[in-house]
Amino acid sequence: xxxxxxxxxxxxxxxxxxxxxxxxxxxxxxxxxxxxxxxxxxxxxxxxxxxxxxxxxxxxxxxxxxxxxxxxxxxxxxxxxxxxxxxxxxxxxxxxxxxxxxxxxxxxxxxxxxxxxxxxxxxxxxxxxxxxxxxxxxxxxxxxxxxxxxxxxxxxxxxxxxxxxxxxxxxxxxxxxxxxxxxxxxxxxxxxxxxxxxxxxxxxxxxxxxxxxxxxxxxxxxxxxxxxxxxxxxxxxxxxxxxxxxxxxxxxxxxxxxxxxxxxxxxxxxxxxxxxxxxxxxxxxxxxxxxxxxxxxxxxxxxxxxxxxxxxxxxxxxxxxxxxxxxxxxxxxxxxxxxxxxxxxxxxxxxxxxxxxxxxxxxxxxxxxxxxxxxxxxxxxxxxx
Ligand SMILES: [Zn+2]
Numbered sequence: 001x002x003x004x005x006x007x008x009x010x011x012x013x014x015x016x017x018x019x020x021x022x023x024x025x026x027x028x029x030x031x032x033x034x035x036x037x038x039x040x041x042x043x044x045x046x047x048x049x050x051x052x053x054x055x056x057x058x059x060x061x062x063x064x065x066x067x068x069x070x071x072x073x074x075x076x077x078x079x080x081x082x083x084x085x086x087x088x089x090x091x092x093x094x095x096x097x098x099x100x101x102x103x104x105x106x107x108x109x110x111x112x113x114x115x116x117x118x119x120x121x122x123x124x125x126x127x128x129x130x131x132x133x134x135x136x137x138x139x140x141x142x143x144x145x146x147x148x149x150x151x152x153x154x155x156x157x158x159x160x161x162x163x164x165x166x167x168x169x170x171x172x173x174x175x176x177x178x179x180x181x182x183x184x185x186x187x188x189x190x191x192x193x194x195x196x197x198x199x200x201x202x203x204x205x206x207x208x209x210x211x212x213x214x215x216x217x218x219x220x221x222x223x224x225x226x227x228x229x230x231x232x233x234x235x236x237x238x239x240x241x242x243x244x245x246x247x248x249x250x251x252x253x254x255x256x257x258x259x260x261x262x263x264x265x266x267x268x269x270x271x272x273x274x275x276x277x278x279x280x281x282x283x284x285x286x287x288x289x290x291x292x293x294x295x296x297x298x299x300x301x302x303x304x305x306x307x308x309x310x311x312x313x314x315x316x317x318x319x320x321x322x323x324x325x326x327x328x329x330x331x332x333x334x335x336x337x338x339x340x341x342x343x344x345x346x347x348x349x350x351x352x353x354x355x356x357x358x359x360x361x362x363x364x365x366x367x368x369x370x371x372x373x374x375x376x377x378x379x380x381x382x383x384x385x
Contacts, residue, residue, distance in 0.1 A: 003075040003323060020330075024074050024323050031083035034105035036112040041101035041201050043293055044124035047300035049098045050200060050308045053130075061126045064091050066119065071098040071310065073317055074202070094119045099310060100202060124300075131303035138189030142270040145219045150178060150272050153224050158275070160228035161267065164235035165277055169261035175276045175284035177292070182274040185295045190302060192216075192268050198309025200297035202318045204290045206328060207283070210245070210315040212266035212274075212291070213238045219271040227269070238264045249316035257320050266291050 001009070003024065010022045029037040048054060049068075058068050067085050072078045082095055082103065093115060095103040102119055106112035145153065158174055165172045185191040192214035199210050213234050217227050239262035246259045265287050267275045276291060278284030301307035310318070318324055 001076050006076040007323065021326065025079070027076060027079040028074070028082060028103070031079050032086060032103070032105050034112075035107050036109045037103065037105045038112045038116045039101060039103050040116055040120075041203060041293075042116070042120035042123065043296040043300065044120050044127060045096060045102040046099065046200050047297045047304065047307075048123040048127055049096055049100070050297065050301045051305045052308065053305055054098065057126055057130065058096055061122060062094070062096070062119075064089065066094045066096050067092050069095055069097050071100065071314065073314070073321070074100075075323075096123075099200070099308070127300050127304045130305065131300070134303040136188070137185065137191045137194065137299055137302060140184070140187055141189040142187040142218050143220055144183050144187055145271045147178070149219065153219065153227060153272060156224035157228045157231055161231040161235065161275065164232045165261070165263040167235070167239070167263065169263070169279075171279060172263075172277050173279070173281045173284045175278070175281070175288045176273060177276065177288050178273040179292070181292060181295050181299075183272070185299065186268045186272065186274055187270045191295075191299070192270065194298045194302050194307050195268060195294075197298075197307055198312075198315060200294050200301075200307070200309060202310065202315075204294065205315055205319040206324055207265065207278075207287045207290050208276075208294065209242070209265050210310075210312060210319070212268050213264035214268040215270070217270050217272075231267070234267070235263050238262070245312055245316065246320075249313050250320075251317070253322065254316070254320035257322075257325055 006027065007021065007024070010026050014022065025039060028039065048057065051057070055068055058066065067082075067089060069078070069082060069085065072081065078097075086092055086095065093104065096119075097103070102116065102123075104112055104115040104119060106115055154176060158176075162172050162174055185195075195214050196211050199205050199208055215227070215230050215234050217230055219227075242262040242264075243259065246262075263277070265277050267277070269275065274288070274291060276284050276287035278287055298307045309315070
């Protein structure tokens with residue numbers, strides 16, 4: 001069964017035809033023989049499964065208690081692989097998905113939750129054990145600037161960055177992350193290079209892209225003008241890479257989806273911190289939050305022997321996967337804060353980009369609902385004409 005067929009099938013099983021479409025990982029949960037299933041993306045588990053010695057370490061630490069499943073895009077085939085592997089090894093208590101996350105189960109939600117915490121902790125302990133002597137990310141390479149110095153640098157350079165990002169998008173809100181972890185990662189010897197290996201989790205891709213833009217900058221010897229120039233040039237270079245990435249990895253499955261704005265969603269500035277970009281403040285902050293997870297995973301994996309990510313092809317298959325694009329289609333359209341119906345017709349529960357207008361009015365007017373229009377269904381599933 002293809003993933004599209006699976007989604008069609010489980011959508012028809014819904015008791016409420018207006019309910020949101022079930023997750024692509026629905027059958028992953030359904031095929032496991034337990035009342036409660038947790039699927040999470042703990043930093044420690046992703047980091048543990050992203051290092052070169054992952055399989056060996058996982059086998060040593062968890063033995064028969066956990067199953068290792070090599071990277072595979074989520075969907076029907078992965079759900080089936082997991083179900084078969086668990087059935088063949090009844091003593092197993094958890095599944096570790098390479099470069100992705102963890103699955104645990106139990107007869108109660110408490111039991112399952114405790115198991116999730118236990119495996120995440122054991123993964124963290126294992127990482128700590130093999131990283132004991134390591135200097136995090138090679139230590140600091142560039143001195144951190146004070147808050148006052150950062151403010152004056154950013155006052156000059158953020159408009160330049162935003163201007164460059166607006167080359168192919170209608171709007172951009174920037175969020176500056178000056179947390180300790182963001183500043184250290186950006187200013188460390190290996191952080192910027194490690195960041196270019198790729199994203200640590202497939203679920204981050206549509207919000208952070210496969211990799212950030214890492215600027216080479218030293219505030220000790222360079223001024224705001226120099227940084228502004230580097231940001232403009234950096235965004236241009238990044239956009240060239242992204243367009244090439246899009247063209248090169250395009251498949252029949254992804255051809256129908258237009259390229260996203262080609263600029264970076266995450267920009268690393270040594271000495272200063274990390275800037276994220278989104279269509280609105282919420283999206284910029286969401287990218288920031290996800291990138292903090294990326295920092296945690298990449299730092300831990302680097303310390304434990306080296307961070308590995310998905311290949312560009314694998315990342316693209318997730319980023320432009322019709323089922324992942326569906327998540328974007330559910331988000332409010334440009335300039336619309338929450339999709340609330342201004343005409344007083346109530347909410348469109350399934351497709352916020354419709355603005356909550358009735359199905360008949362929304363059909364053909366909603367740029368976010370192309371998947372549904374292709375299947376001759378309306379934006380909220382009620383209008384089947
Ligand atoms: Zn997942």
